Amino acid sequence: MSELERRYRRLLALYPRDHREQHGEEMIDVLVAAGGDRTRPGWKDVADLVWGAFRLHLRRMVAGGVEPRDVLAIVSLLGPIAVLAGATESLHELAWWVQAGALGGMPVWQQTPDAPMWVVWLAVAVLVVCRQRVAAAVGAWAGTIGLVLVATVSERSWSWAYADSGWVLLGALTAVALTLSPGPVRGRELAGRAPVLVLGAAVVVAVAIGVLGYRETVAEAACLVVLVVGAVVAAGAGSRAGRRAALVLLVPVMTTMIEALLATIDAFRPNDTVTALLFYGPPLVVLLALGGLLPRGVARRPDEPLT
Secondary structure (H helix, E strand, O other): OOHHHHHHHHHHOOOOHHHHHHHHHHHHHHHHHHHOOOOOOOHHHHHHHHHHHHHHHHHHHHHOOOOHHHHHHHHHHHHHHHHHHHHHHHHHHHHHHHHOOOHHHOOHHHHOOOHHHHHHHHHHHHHHHOOOHHHHHHHHHHHHHHHHHHHHHOOOHHHHHOOOHHHHHHHHHHHHHHHHOOOHHHHHHHOOOOHHHHHHHHHHHHHHHHHHOOOOHHHHHHHHHHHHHHHHHHHOOOOHHHHHHHHHHOHHHHHHHHHHHHHOOOOOOOOHHHHHHHHHHHHHHHHHHHOOOOOOOOOOOOOOOOO
16 A cells, blocks of 8 residues: 555545545545656645545535434423422522522522422423423423523523523424424433433433532533433434434533633623524524434435434
């Protein structure tokens, strides 16, 4: 094997495996023949191959080869459990008042206006596990409407309208999934092993870390890591539908990252409308583009099979 061929093969490693297996040798033959006596690819060939690999991966992400209803089925199973991680701040406030021995004097509407919603979502999660889909869907819509009200009329609406917007989005997507998808039974067939147990354990650990290490950078990072790993494993990292469902489940992580990014820009002081668009817009765009939620039917070339 010549040095030129070896370098081209390294570049072709950027392409999906099935594409390499079907077209790789033909591409190598053409590239090496055109390379003549050179020992390394020209910059134009490198750029073309890298760009081609990027376009192919992006096309597959958007076209997906994934049935959106399958993605939503997994979300309908795991979404109610993932949403419960949003209760961390309320549980921290509750723990503080209990420790202070002043629980009876806690101003609930000021400190934990979202507390009733977490009770609703816990009930939704139980209903999903018990295969009561219709009741779970009704509860999910009630929980979502409740979170929207918290985000608009409560005394802590600023937090829910921006930094905590991910939980509102995840709640809405879960309600949609329970309403329109084949349901949690199908989701259980598509997800990873023991998905409810895995994600439930991840949420419990993440909430515990968040309550005990509230507002500490290391603890917040650990929470995100636990949630990411739990969502990916539970949804099924080995399947396209599972990976896209995990992306949907992790929408609160996206909004947390947006919050961290904006916090580093001292001179950036947008108004409420712009801030809301920044927190709600990009996650929705990402989910529609890469989350497998768009209808299938994007055109593809015959020589680019979907996996």
